[in-house]
Amino acid sequence: MEWLEASTENCPVQLTLDLVGEKWTLLILRDASNGIRRFDEFRRHIGLSEAVLSDRLRKLTAAGILKTVQYQEPGSRSRNEYRLTRKGWDLWPVLVALKQWGEAYTGDNEEGPVLDLRHDTCEAPVRVMVQCERGHTSLSPSDVSARPGPAARFRS
Template sequence: MTTSERPSAMAYSAENCTVGRAMAVLGERWTFVVAREVFNGVRRFEDMRERTAIPRQVLTDRLRLLVEQGVLEKVPYQVTGQRPRHEYRLTPKGLDLYPVLVAIAEWGNRYLADPEGPPVEFVHRDCGAEVHTRFACTEGHEFDAVRDVVPQPGPGARLREPA
Protein backbone atom coordinates (compact mmCIF):
# COMPACT_ATOMS: atom_id res chain seq x y z
CA MET A 1 0.00 0.00 0.00
CA THR A 2 1.49 3.33 -0.97
CA THR A 3 1.27 6.45 1.17
CA SER A 4 -1.36 7.90 -1.16
CA GLU A 5 -3.57 4.80 -0.67
CA ARG A 6 -3.58 5.12 3.12
CA PRO A 7 -6.66 6.61 4.81
CA SER A 8 -6.23 10.31 5.58
CA ALA A 9 -6.96 9.51 9.24
CA MET A 10 -3.50 7.92 9.42
CA ALA A 11 -1.99 11.42 9.50
CA TYR A 12 -3.66 12.15 12.85
CA SER A 13 -3.12 10.83 16.34
CA ALA A 14 -5.87 8.81 18.01
CA GLU A 15 -4.52 9.47 21.52
CA ASN A 16 -7.20 12.05 22.36
CA CYS A 17 -10.04 10.22 20.56
CA THR A 18 -13.34 10.94 22.26
CA VAL A 19 -14.79 7.64 20.99
CA GLY A 20 -12.01 5.79 22.81
CA ARG A 21 -12.57 7.88 25.91
CA ALA A 22 -16.33 7.27 25.80
CA MET A 23 -15.80 3.53 25.41
CA ALA A 24 -13.56 3.54 28.47
CA VAL A 25 -16.67 4.60 30.39
CA LEU A 26 -19.43 2.89 28.39
CA GLY A 27 -17.82 -0.03 26.58
CA GLU A 28 -18.10 -2.79 29.15
CA ARG A 29 -20.82 -5.35 28.51
CA TRP A 30 -23.09 -4.44 31.42
CA THR A 31 -22.83 -0.66 31.38
CA PHE A 32 -25.64 0.01 28.93
CA VAL A 33 -27.77 -2.64 30.62
CA VAL A 34 -27.45 -0.63 33.84
CA ALA A 35 -28.25 2.58 31.92
CA ARG A 36 -31.27 0.88 30.31
CA GLU A 37 -32.59 -0.06 33.73
CA VAL A 38 -32.29 3.47 35.09
CA PHE A 39 -33.95 4.87 31.95
CA ASN A 40 -36.76 2.37 32.60
CA GLY A 41 -37.19 3.66 36.15
CA VAL A 42 -35.38 0.79 37.89
CA ARG A 43 -33.15 2.75 40.27
CA ARG A 44 -32.41 0.52 43.23
CA PHE A 45 -29.53 -1.94 43.41
CA GLU A 46 -31.56 -5.01 44.39
CA ASP A 47 -34.21 -4.28 41.75
CA MET A 48 -31.48 -4.07 39.09
CA ARG A 49 -29.98 -7.35 40.32
CA GLU A 50 -33.35 -9.07 40.25
CA ARG A 51 -34.25 -7.83 36.76
CA THR A 52 -30.87 -8.30 35.06
CA ALA A 53 -29.02 -11.04 36.99
CA ILE A 54 -25.84 -8.96 36.77
CA PRO A 55 -23.35 -10.40 39.26
CA ARG A 56 -23.36 -8.35 42.48
CA GLN A 57 -19.74 -7.19 42.25
CA VAL A 58 -20.08 -6.30 38.56
CA LEU A 59 -23.19 -4.22 39.26
CA THR A 60 -21.42 -2.51 42.16
CA ASP A 61 -18.45 -1.70 39.90
CA ARG A 62 -20.64 -0.41 37.05
CA LEU A 63 -22.70 1.81 39.33
CA ARG A 64 -19.55 3.18 40.98
CA LEU A 65 -18.00 3.98 37.57
CA LEU A 66 -21.17 5.67 36.30
CA VAL A 67 -21.39 7.76 39.47
CA GLU A 68 -17.68 8.68 39.29
CA GLN A 69 -18.12 9.70 35.65
CA GLY A 70 -21.15 11.86 36.45
CA VAL A 71 -23.61 9.74 34.44
CA LEU A 72 -25.59 8.74 37.54
CA GLU A 73 -25.99 10.27 40.97
CA LYS A 74 -26.69 8.46 44.22
CA VAL A 75 -29.78 9.63 46.06
CA PRO A 76 -30.39 8.33 49.61
CA TYR A 77 -33.65 6.64 50.59
CA GLN A 78 -34.75 4.55 53.53
CA VAL A 79 -37.48 1.98 53.86
CA THR A 80 -39.03 2.09 57.33
CA GLY A 81 -37.19 -0.28 59.66
CA GLN A 82 -34.26 -0.79 57.28
CA ARG A 83 -30.87 0.82 56.95
CA PRO A 84 -30.45 3.83 54.63
CA ARG A 85 -29.62 2.95 51.03
CA HIS A 86 -29.14 4.71 47.71
CA GLU A 87 -30.95 4.72 44.44
CA TYR A 88 -29.41 5.88 41.20
CA ARG A 89 -30.72 8.73 39.08
CA LEU A 90 -29.60 10.01 35.71
CA THR A 91 -27.74 13.29 35.61
CA PRO A 92 -27.96 15.62 32.59
CA LYS A 93 -24.83 13.84 31.30
CA GLY A 94 -26.65 10.52 31.71
CA LEU A 95 -29.81 11.77 30.02
CA ASP A 96 -27.66 12.70 27.00
CA LEU A 97 -27.07 8.95 26.51
CA TYR A 98 -30.73 8.31 25.68
CA PRO A 99 -30.32 8.75 21.91
CA VAL A 100 -27.37 6.33 22.08
CA LEU A 101 -29.51 3.77 23.92
CA VAL A 102 -32.29 4.20 21.34
CA ALA A 103 -29.77 3.73 18.49
CA ILE A 104 -28.39 0.55 20.12
CA ALA A 105 -31.94 -0.74 20.59
CA GLU A 106 -32.80 0.02 16.96
CA TRP A 107 -29.76 -1.92 15.78
CA GLY A 108 -30.65 -4.81 18.10
CA ASN A 109 -34.28 -4.73 16.96
CA ARG A 110 -33.19 -4.92 13.34
CA TYR A 111 -30.68 -7.73 13.68
CA LEU A 112 -31.26 -9.56 16.97
CA ALA A 113 -34.96 -9.44 17.89
CA ASP A 114 -37.05 -12.57 18.32
CA PRO A 115 -39.37 -13.45 15.40
CA GLU A 116 -42.30 -11.82 17.23
CA GLY A 117 -40.50 -8.49 17.17
CA PRO A 118 -38.69 -6.24 19.63
CA PRO A 119 -39.49 -6.43 23.33
CA VAL A 120 -39.55 -2.63 23.71
CA GLU A 121 -40.53 0.20 21.40
CA PHE A 122 -39.71 3.83 22.01
CA VAL A 123 -42.65 6.18 21.48
CA HIS A 124 -43.29 9.91 21.65
CA ARG A 125 -45.01 10.67 24.95
CA ASP A 126 -47.40 13.20 23.36
CA CYS A 127 -48.68 11.31 20.31
CA GLY A 128 -47.61 7.69 20.81
CA ALA A 129 -45.75 7.44 17.48
CA GLU A 130 -42.53 5.41 17.36
CA VAL A 131 -39.28 7.30 17.90
CA HIS A 132 -36.19 6.61 15.80
CA THR A 133 -32.71 8.07 15.68
CA ARG A 134 -31.92 10.18 12.64
CA PHE A 135 -28.91 11.89 11.17
CA ALA A 136 -29.15 15.67 10.80
CA CYS A 137 -26.53 18.31 10.14
CA THR A 138 -26.41 21.70 11.87
CA GLU A 139 -28.06 23.22 8.78
CA GLY A 140 -31.15 21.10 9.49
CA HIS A 141 -30.77 18.56 6.67
CA GLU A 142 -32.00 15.10 7.70
CA PHE A 143 -30.77 12.01 5.89
CA ASP A 144 -30.68 8.24 6.30
CA ALA A 145 -27.64 7.26 4.24
CA VAL A 146 -24.73 6.74 6.63
CA ARG A 147 -22.38 7.16 3.69
CA ASP A 148 -23.48 10.81 3.56
CA VAL A 149 -21.46 11.35 6.76
CA VAL A 150 -17.69 11.70 6.50
CA PRO A 151 -15.22 12.24 9.32
CA GLN A 152 -12.85 15.16 9.13
CA PRO A 153 -10.26 16.55 11.53
CA GLY A 154 -11.82 18.67 14.27
CA PRO A 155 -10.36 21.51 16.29
CA GLY A 156 -8.72 19.06 18.72
CA ALA A 157 -7.07 16.93 16.01
CA ARG A 158 -3.35 16.43 16.41
CA LEU A 159 -0.94 15.34 13.70
CA ARG A 160 0.83 12.06 14.44
CA GLU A 161 4.47 12.10 15.33
CA PRO A 162 6.59 10.57 12.55
CA ALA A 163 7.44 6.94 13.27
Protein backbone atom coordinates (compact mmCIF):
# COMPACT_ATOMS: atom_id res chain seq x y z
CA MET A 1 0.00 0.00 0.00
CA GLU A 2 1.24 3.49 -0.86
CA TRP A 3 0.62 6.51 1.40
CA LEU A 4 -1.89 8.00 -1.05
CA GLU A 5 -3.94 4.80 -0.80
CA ALA A 6 -4.03 5.01 3.01
CA SER A 7 -7.02 6.46 4.83
CA THR A 8 -6.25 9.40 7.10
CA GLU A 9 -9.18 8.82 9.47
CA ASN A 10 -6.91 7.20 12.08
CA CYS A 11 -3.85 9.38 11.37
CA PRO A 12 -2.26 10.32 14.72
CA VAL A 13 -1.38 13.83 13.46
CA GLN A 14 -5.00 14.43 12.52
CA LEU A 15 -6.31 12.98 15.80
CA THR A 16 -3.84 15.11 17.80
CA LEU A 17 -4.84 18.26 15.94
CA ASP A 18 -8.48 17.47 16.72
CA LEU A 19 -7.52 17.76 20.41
CA VAL A 20 -4.90 20.51 20.50
CA GLY A 21 -4.80 22.09 17.04
CA GLU A 22 -6.48 25.37 17.90
CA LYS A 23 -4.29 28.43 18.52
CA TRP A 24 -5.75 29.19 21.96
CA THR A 25 -5.35 25.58 23.07
CA LEU A 26 -1.64 25.59 22.25
CA LEU A 27 -1.19 28.90 24.07
CA ILE A 28 -2.95 27.48 27.14
CA LEU A 29 -0.59 24.48 27.01
CA ARG A 30 2.39 26.81 26.62
CA ASP A 31 1.38 28.77 29.69
CA ALA A 32 0.52 25.66 31.72
CA SER A 33 3.98 24.25 30.99
CA ASN A 34 5.46 27.53 32.25
CA GLY A 35 3.62 27.50 35.56
CA ILE A 36 0.33 29.28 34.90
CA ARG A 37 -2.41 27.43 36.80
CA ARG A 38 -5.41 29.70 37.42
CA PHE A 39 -8.24 30.77 35.12
CA ASP A 40 -7.69 34.50 35.63
CA GLU A 41 -3.94 34.12 35.01
CA PHE A 42 -4.56 32.31 31.70
CA ARG A 43 -7.14 34.91 30.66
CA ARG A 44 -4.91 37.85 31.56
CA HIS A 45 -1.72 36.42 30.05
CA ILE A 46 -3.18 35.07 26.80
CA GLY A 47 -5.86 37.73 26.36
CA LEU A 48 -8.82 35.59 25.34
CA SER A 49 -12.46 35.72 26.36
CA GLU A 50 -13.80 33.88 29.38
CA ALA A 51 -16.11 31.81 27.15
CA VAL A 52 -13.31 30.61 24.87
CA LEU A 53 -10.98 29.92 27.80
CA SER A 54 -13.70 27.97 29.64
CA ASP A 55 -14.39 25.90 26.53
CA ARG A 56 -10.71 25.09 25.89
CA LEU A 57 -10.01 24.24 29.54
CA ARG A 58 -13.07 21.97 29.60
CA LYS A 59 -11.91 20.16 26.43
CA LEU A 60 -8.34 19.75 27.68
CA THR A 61 -9.60 18.42 31.01
CA ALA A 62 -12.03 16.00 29.33
CA ALA A 63 -9.17 14.73 27.13
CA GLY A 64 -7.00 14.08 30.20
CA ILE A 65 -4.38 16.64 29.15
CA LEU A 66 -5.14 18.91 32.12
CA LYS A 67 -6.49 18.03 35.54
CA THR A 68 -8.20 20.29 38.03
CA VAL A 69 -7.02 20.76 41.59
CA GLN A 70 -9.15 22.78 44.00
CA TYR A 71 -7.74 25.73 45.91
CA GLN A 72 -9.29 28.42 48.08
CA GLU A 73 -8.03 31.90 48.85
CA PRO A 74 -8.90 33.11 52.38
CA GLY A 75 -12.38 34.64 52.32
CA SER A 76 -13.19 33.39 48.80
CA ARG A 77 -15.03 30.40 47.37
CA SER A 78 -13.08 27.36 46.22
CA ARG A 79 -11.84 27.37 42.63
CA ASN A 80 -9.89 25.11 40.34
CA GLU A 81 -6.29 25.26 39.25
CA TYR A 82 -5.38 23.56 35.98
CA ARG A 83 -2.30 21.37 35.91
CA LEU A 84 -0.77 19.31 33.13
CA THR A 85 -1.14 15.56 33.47
CA ARG A 86 1.50 13.11 32.23
CA LYS A 87 -0.40 13.12 28.92
CA GLY A 88 -0.18 16.92 28.89
CA TRP A 89 3.54 16.99 29.72
CA ASP A 90 4.13 14.60 26.82
CA LEU A 91 3.12 17.52 24.55
CA TRP A 92 5.99 19.65 25.91
CA PRO A 93 8.45 18.60 23.15
CA VAL A 94 5.86 19.70 20.58
CA LEU A 95 5.70 23.14 22.20
CA VAL A 96 9.51 23.34 22.30
CA ALA A 97 9.64 22.37 18.60
CA LEU A 98 7.12 25.12 17.73
CA LYS A 99 9.17 27.62 19.75
CA GLN A 100 12.36 26.51 18.01
CA TRP A 101 10.79 26.79 14.55
CA GLY A 102 9.26 30.18 15.40
CA GLU A 103 12.61 31.56 16.55
CA ALA A 104 14.20 30.44 13.28
CA TYR A 105 11.49 31.58 10.86
CA THR A 106 9.25 34.26 12.38
CA GLY A 107 10.00 37.73 13.63
CA ASP A 108 13.45 39.15 13.99
CA ASN A 109 14.20 39.24 17.68
CA GLU A 110 17.89 40.07 17.64
CA GLU A 111 17.92 40.41 21.45
CA GLY A 112 17.59 36.65 21.87
CA PRO A 113 14.77 34.28 22.69
CA VAL A 114 11.55 35.45 24.32
CA LEU A 115 11.56 32.28 26.41
CA ASP A 116 15.07 31.01 27.18
CA LEU A 117 14.98 27.26 27.87
CA ARG A 118 18.21 25.98 29.43
CA HIS A 119 19.28 22.60 30.79
CA ASP A 120 19.51 22.92 34.59
CA THR A 121 22.71 20.88 34.85
CA CYS A 122 24.91 22.45 32.16
CA GLU A 123 23.01 25.66 31.25
CA ALA A 124 23.05 24.78 27.51
CA PRO A 125 20.05 25.89 25.41
CA VAL A 126 17.40 23.19 24.94
CA ARG A 127 16.55 21.98 21.43
CA VAL A 128 14.26 19.31 20.03
CA MET A 129 15.86 16.68 17.80
CA VAL A 130 14.52 13.65 15.98
CA GLN A 131 16.22 10.39 16.81
CA CYS A 132 15.61 6.71 16.14
CA GLU A 133 14.99 4.17 18.89
CA ARG A 134 18.60 2.99 18.62
CA GLY A 135 19.93 6.42 19.60
CA HIS A 136 20.97 7.95 16.26
CA THR A 137 20.29 11.66 16.78
CA SER A 138 19.73 14.76 14.65
CA LEU A 139 17.97 12.84 11.88
CA SER A 140 16.76 14.87 8.90
CA PRO A 141 13.92 13.94 6.54
CA SER A 142 16.47 12.56 4.07
CA ASP A 143 17.58 10.05 6.75
CA VAL A 144 14.08 8.64 7.23
CA SER A 145 11.70 6.54 5.11
CA ALA A 146 7.97 7.06 5.55
CA ARG A 147 5.66 4.18 4.73
CA PRO A 148 2.22 3.05 5.85
CA GLY A 149 2.37 1.14 9.13
CA PRO A 150 0.45 -1.85 10.36
CA ALA A 151 -2.54 0.28 11.44
CA ALA A 152 -2.90 1.87 7.97
CA ARG A 153 -6.24 1.24 6.27
CA PHE A 154 -7.13 1.57 2.60
CA ARG A 155 -9.07 4.69 1.63
CA SER A 156 -12.71 3.99 1.04
